[in-house]
Amino acid sequence: MNKKKRYTVMALSALLVASTMAHNDEAKPWTFWYWMYGAVSKAGIHADLVGMKNVGLGGTYLMPIRGVSERPEYQGEAAQLSPKFWEMVDYSFQQADSLGLDMGIHICDGFALAGNPSILPAESMQKVVWTDTIVGGGKKIEGMQMWQPESYKDGKLQPAGSEGGYYQDIAAFAIRCKEKPQLFKPEKIEYTEAVSTAKGYYLAAKPASIIYSFHKPVTVRSMRVVPNGNNIQSQRLLVQASDDGINFIDIKQLVPPRQGWQNTMCDYTFSLPTTTARYFRFSWTPEGTEPGAEDLDAAKWKPLLKLENIILSNQPMINQYEGKTGAVWRIETDAAAKSETVAMADVLPLKLENGMVMGVMVNGNLMNKLPKGTWRLLRMGHTSTGQTNATAGTGKGLEVDKFSPAAVRKLFNSWYALFLNRPHSDVVKYLHIDSWECGSQNWGYQFAEEFKARRGYDLIPYLPIMAGVPMESASRYEQVLKDIRLTINDLVNEKFFKTFTDLAHEQDIEVSHESIAPTFPADGLQHYQYADNPMGEYWLNSPTHDKPNDMLDAVSGAHIYNKNIVQAEGFTEVRGVWNETPAMLKPMLDRNLALGMNKLFFHVTAHNPWMDRKPGMTLDGIGLFFQRDNTWYPEARGFVDYITLCQNYLQQGRPVVDIAVFTGEEIPSRSLTPDKLVPMLPGVFGAERVASEQKRMANVGIPMEESPVGVTHSANILDLKDWCNALHGYKYDSMNKDALLKWNFEYSPKGKLPGNQDYRILVIPQPANTLSAEVKAKIEELREEGIIIIDKPYQAKDFSQYGIEPDVVLPENMDYAHRCVLEATGRKDIYFLTNQEDKERQITATFRTRTSKIRQVVKLSLPAYGSAFVILSNKEDMQVISQTGHKLVEEEGAGFTENYPSxxxxxxxxxxxxxxxxxxxxxxxxxxxxxxxxxxxxxxxxxxxxxxxxxxxxxxxxxxxxxxxxxxxxxxxxxxxxxxxxxxxxxxxxxxxxxxxxxxxxxxxxxxxxxxxxxxxxxxxxxxxxxxxxxxxxxxxxxxxxxxxxxxxxxxxxxxxxxxxxxxxxxxxxxxxxxx
Missing domain, CATH: 2.60.120.260 (Galactose-binding domain-like)
Incomplete structure (x- = not known):
């Protein structure tokens, strides 16, 4: 039944003077402030900061970008860490202080991610490296010198066998081989007409094949694909074999792992069913290519086969081990490949001193000879990944070891702490950790010791697994690999993020971070427990670079870890075209407010050192040009006031979200975008959405589009603007294992997480046989406590059968956010509504109240891309008012409108x-x-x-x-x-x-x-x-x-x-x- 309740409607036409209610400073948006190429002036600083103040911003994150020497024509004089630089920093702090603006500083020079010249190679991010030596058994090996693996020297990685350089041994092994290891070089390579080699690699735009011919049959068990660049198509080959070169049989269809954008650090190893043949054909077609996503980044682009090499081997290798070892952010999706790998029989530890073999351990005894047979000697160690904070200037250096608290403290003291010692540094209120653009690491400070303490066994005997060597059994080596990734996840959270947070909190400074995925192999939500203000990112007119997963990571991470503020780096544009306006930005802003963002950071305000050049300096054309010399910047105050008003409401209380979606136990992992939920909730999404999603993913014909100018990409990339209110009145958060296991019931019947976030439904997309015993037990506990568990496809259109009505019923192309505020005088429910159509609409919204049997209906007129707040309360003296306090008149049959008849x-x-x-x-x-x-x-x-x-x-x-x-x-x-x-x-x-x-x-x-x-x-x-x-x-x-x-x-x-x-x-x- 419907029952009349009192409510307030705040119409947000966004064109009026500031709201009638007082805003807190926390509600004001901020901006990123980039000092480019050391070109900084006091006049420009003053003008920038006055502009920020006048436009209504609350503060800025100051970040110097790139060095003077990179663009000498700009005549920069404020090279990072120089006396001139500190003079400019001091002046900016003084000016910000006088204007009442707060500031934040990034953890290092540049914006990606955590490097410094003070970081030594031993203190930098580490990776496991190795060399192979093939020997026959029965011969003396004592005193044999083994080649040193890859090492780091003079700012770059040098190949195995090079002299000097930073490298540390971990262990060495002798692995018995059933046959002599071989990498097969074909006698002849042929390819079809569609393939070109003019650029020095295999290139094809149409279906094509490459054929390897051998003089006699070879037995193949694995292959390594070497793509040219970040190329998904080279991972989609159909592998075929033939004895006569005419009649081929299918051996395996390669399935790419899920992978992020920073994905070129490693090649791709695929296990193959043991196959003996004279001819191997590798066929490719663009058809069947997925449209691309954040976790399949390379599929976003025009489907071209770009291939450097295919290397066939007779040795069994772990399928896609590069990602499984944590060397790169990848997730295997080809479950059948595990059965193709044959485990090795014997792995014996070698005693190694200064690269020289001193003997082999056989049955606990040190011997100077190997048993008879063919042996592969593996020298394994670690070196620097060579990653730097690449966007820095003179503050550029190696990326800090993310597993070493001591190195992290050194980085803090070598950069951030220097700012805190400057005059007027009280304006610095935030420490920021920005875009994770430094790849992965799978070794570091005391990694083996940490592994043993956390996983309960010694990793070293299993170290060859990190070189792709299958040991014992598939189930065993897969578990070791999973334990490696779990340890990586533990350490990056506890040693890197927590250390920075502890250091900042000691100075009474808050911390914000952006997403860690899909670059570093970790839980994409868990690190937000150490952020005071989780931050996501979204892009304008840049489908190839937009980050819907980043925003969902930050929103869900904030909700499950009790963080009220969800920041967003907003409106980055890969190629700005100077036609951007606040009206263009509003629909995207409102979608992200509905998603859960409640504190915008404009990206970007580039410092313009010149007073006579306009529009002036930019981030080399990247980003929204939200800066003082943009023509409409003074008039942006109306836009900023609108944002402040919205954020003022959306920072109150806590979010109302009915559904938690379990992200699983795999590492790496991250939040789930709504398209990933369609198979589990087809009834709630509806038949039309199910059909459209099937069509999108089929990607028939590989449709392409151009956006922005000059950037061609898949037309079917996920775009959240097409998923407004996708669950028709239900909101969801992604929940990781850490939060799931902490779910308790302090206030029954609704579960209480550490974030005091109420969830009434738990969706488990993963098959039950992939869940651990502790997770299964937790799910049963939740079920007994009254949480609705959805662990198979749910066909009903809503959850009303469980007494959970849609929170709000809206027309198509509308979205919403809901915050609940508990006050001494009662409960207040704040709904933000956004019209995502470019036309005026008369809409009817139906709201769920505290009891599902009572619904509140509101009729409202919204302009094109308009928005409104609807506030339901148990107070008795509510009235209907507009943003500026103008009374909205409820006309019979027309809903709430304004009456201006003359x-x-x-x-x-x-x-x-x-x-x-x-x-x-x-x-x-x-x-x-x-x-x-x-x-x-x-x-x-x-x-x-x-x-x-x-x-x-x-x-x-x-x-x-x-x-x-x-x-x-x-x-x-x-x-x-x-x-x-x-x-x-x-x-x-x-x-x-x-x-x-x-x-x-x-x-x-x-x-x-x-x-x-x-x-x-x-x-x-x-x-x-x-x-x-x-x-x-x-x-x-x-x-x-x-x-x-x-x-x-x-x-x-x-x-x-x-x-x-x-x-x-x-x-x-x-x-x-x-x-x-």
Whole structure:
């Protein structure tokens, strides 16, 4: 049944003055502030920070990027860590302090990730390396020298056998081989017509085959694929064999592992069924390619086979061992491959001193001879991965060992702590750990000791497994490999993230980190337990680089670990085209607010050291150009105020999420995107979604699209804009094993996690036979406590059969967020609603209240891409108001709307002034200056002031509404001064601020482009109205590129890419209405 309740609707047209409620500073968005190439000036610092303050930001993360020597033409003088650099840092701290802005500092120079010149090779990220020597048994091996494996020297990795360099032995082994190990070199290599080798590697765009021919049959048990670059297609080969070169049989269809974008550190090893043949054919077709995702990054691009080499071996190897050892972020998906690998019979430890074999341990005795047979001697050790904080300047150095607290402390003291010792460093409130772009490590400080302490057995006897050697049995070596990854996960969390958090908290500083996946082989949620403010990332107009999983990692990580603030690095653009506007950004912003973000960090504000070059410095064209010399930056205050208002509400209370989805026990792992849930919840998603998802994943024809200009990619990449409210009124979080096992029932019947997050449903996508005994036991405990367990495909359309109605019922292309606030006076439920369509809509929303039998229905009018807050409360004195306190009137059958029935006349003539070219003209509206015959106006980008007037007072007729309110026996000759007039700008290009009688009243930056003015501020008679319009840089940069710059000083280091030379509309593009 429906029962009337009291509620407040906050309409977020986003064009009005600041909210009637006071915002806390925590609700203000921040920005990343990049100092590029050491080109920094005090004038620029002051202008940047004043701009941030004026636009309404709360603070900034200061991050110097790249070095002076990389772009000497910029004449940078503030090289990182130099006296000039510290002078600029001191000045920025003083300026921020005087302006009331807070700051954060990254853990190292640059933004990726944690390196420093002070880090020695032994203190850097480590990897396991090895060399092979094949010998015959029965001969003396004592005194035999073994080649040193790969080592690190003078800033680079050098190949095995090189002299010197940093390298440390771990152990050596003798492995009995049933036959002499061989890597087979074909007598002849042929390929079909579609293959080209002109570039020095095999390249094909159409179905193709490569054929290896041998003089006599060879027996193959494994193969290694060496791709050219990050190429998924080379991992999709169909392996076939033949005795005559004519009739081939299928041996194996290679299945790529799930893999991230930083994936070129290792080749790909595939186990094969033992096969003896003279001919091996490797066939490829683009058909069947997945559309690509964050965990299959290389599949996003145009399907091209790019292959350096295929190496066949007679030795059994562990399938895809490179990822299983933690050397790179990969997850095997070919479960059948385990049965193809034959385990080795004997593995004996060697005694090694300074690379020289001193003997072999046989039955516990040191012998100087190996037993008879063929033996593979394996020398295993570790060296630096060679990874650096690549985007740094003079603060560049090796990436710190993520398993060494001492090395982490050294890094902290060598960079971050230096900032804390500067004057005015009290402005520094955050330590930030940014994009994980330094790959993986599978060895480090006391790794073997930590492994033994945590896993309960010694890793060293099993070390050959890390070289891909199958030992004992498939089940045994797979367990050892899993234990290695579990240990890696434990150490990166406890030794790296926790150490940084402890160091920061000692200084009363909060910590934020971004996602660790899909680059480092760990649990993508667990590290957020050590973040005060988990951070995700999303990209604008960049399908190949967008990070829906990053955002879901941060949101779920925050929720399961009791973190209220979910930060987001927002609106990064891989190729900015200078047409970006706040209206363009709003739909994406709102989707991420609905997802769970509640603190935006704009990416990026690039410091512009020059006062006479505009738009100025950028991150080499990457990122949203949210900086002082962007034309519409002053008018962005309206956009920022809107964000602040939203975040103010969405930081209150805690999120309401019904469903937890278990991420499993595999390492690496991360949150699940909604498409991964369709097989488990087909009924809730609906038949249409099931069918569309099957079609998307089939990817028939490999459809491609171009976005942005010059970037061609799969048209079927997952885009969260297509998944608004995908579960039709239910929200979900991903939950890792750590959080699952901590789930308790302090307040029955709803489970309480460490984050005090209520979940009523647990979805288990993994097959039961993959779950450990402790996880199975926990699931049964949850079941007994009343949690609904979904461990097989759920066909019902909702969970009402369990008494769990949809939280909110909305039309298509709407999304929402729900926060619950428990106050002394009762409960308050805050719903954020977002219209994701580019048109005005009359919507009906139905809300679930505390008892499922009571539903609250609200009708509401939302503009194109509009949004609203609906607040349900048990208080008795609620009213319906707009963002600025304007009363929304509930009209019968129309829902909540505003009542402005009368229209004022505005003069047809508008005086127009172009600020930067000092030109004046008089126009009638609409006026699009990009169509002007005057080229200075035509290509103009910047501010233009439109001035006109309107009458108010005795000469203005009373509104129809006011007439109804006046008794019949009385008369009224002029409108009341209570309330507001509303100035409707209609369509504009692109943003505006409105002044009446010289006083500013608001910003028009998104539909419906309206500004409110109190009637009491109007004069009796003529009132001047000024509308200051700003367009984007697009037209001026287009003109400058054609030699028609509208004014001097136009310069940027961002390449200007656009398909069309057409100019964008600019100005007041419709007539102006004033209603009251």
């Amino acid at each position: 229209v004022l006349a505005v003069s047809d003539k508008w005086k127009v002034h172009f600020d930067d070219i000092r030109k004046d003209t008089t126009v009638t509206l609409p006026f699009d200056w990009s169509k002007s015959a005057d080229e200075k106006m035509k290509y103009y980008s910047g501010h233009v002031t439109f001035t006109s007037s309107f009458e108010w007072g005795d000469s203005v007729p009373v509104s129809a509404e006011e007439k109804m309110e006046v008794p019949a026996e009385k008369t009224k000759t002029a409108p009341s001064n209570d309330g507001f007039i509303k100035i409707q700008l209609g369509k504009i290009g692109d943003v505006a601020r409105v002044l009446v009688n010289g006083k500013q009243y608001g910003y028009a930056w998104t539909a419906p482009y309206e500004v409110y003015v109190p009637k009491r501020d109007l004069k009796n008679g003529s009132n001047e109205i000024q509308i200051v319009v700003a367009n984007t840089w697009h037209n001026a940069l287009q003109g400058a590129g054609e030699g028609k710059a509208p004014f001097k000083g136009i310069w940027t280091n961002a390449k200007y890419r656009t398909k069309s030379k057409a100019l964008l509309p600019a100005g007041l593009l419709s007539t102006i209405n004033i209603v009251y």
